[in-house]
Amino acid sequence: MVDIISKRDGPRREDERARHMIQANRGAITQIADHLTQGGYSASRRAKAEASNAPPPESGRRFHDLSSGARLGPESGDVRVKVSVNNRVVAYDSGSGRQMHLLGEIRRQQGTRYFALATRENGFLSGLPDEMAGKIAELDGQIIDQACPESLLAGEIADRLGLS
Template identity: 40%
Template sequence: MVEIFSKRDGPRREDVQVKRLIEQNRGVITKLADQLSNGRYSELRKPKPKPQAGGLIIHIGDGEKPNPHPEPRVRVTANGRVVAVDIESGRQLKHFGDIRERGGTKIFILATSANGFIAPLDDDEIRLLADVDGVAIGPCYSNMELASDIGQRVDIPPET
């Protein structure tokens, strides 16, 4: 003969008995837990106070607005990019080109689409800076002199 066990609704009889036993002995269990944990058990079960706003800095988000008129400077970065940056925020405003090494010498490559740049300079700036494209950088012509020459041509002072 085959017996079919079907799942009953509600908890099992054994589970109900164990829960009742635990609830009847809750005081003894808590006392033992506190004794073993040096009172930490009851301490952790207490509700924690909510944090108070006293002494905290609350930032709403409409703080200082960016300067609408940036003060640009021409800078040669450590990785060889020649850019115009806002002197206050340090934010890049324009990318003029890169200093790359070709054949053992460092040369300036102007940011044009012909040189493979994704965001090339506009035509007026290319005309102003065309003669510095491909110039060699070395002991007789430094990064600072390049930044100064580019700055003079586009009316942006170099970073000092």
């Protein structure tokens, strides 16, 4: 299946011609693929078809959910807080490694490192949800030094958000 992403509403003429040519020559393409893989192409397609118990899509369209608020499946692990190498403070799913929320970042001003909460006032494009921001708003501007290292900040944020 070929997914073609275009700014126009309908398919382009070139795309329709290419799709029609591929469909018209599907048998020859499969035969060449089987010849090159010594029958492995058709065997793998049969195995995938037998293993797949999912019903076919109703409209033939595929939807890809790329939003940050997508639901987690049962295979996901617990949510943790960490300070990444590029000084971003994030909440992430430890099972999939997927970032759940950008909580803020460690910034430097006049030689002092501090935590900046992810709010519009601090220059972030989109802030945290109000219920999360309210729980850790007190940490906005927290100085990061030997008395309060990054690991202690991450632990405090996790405690306040109920993630630990």
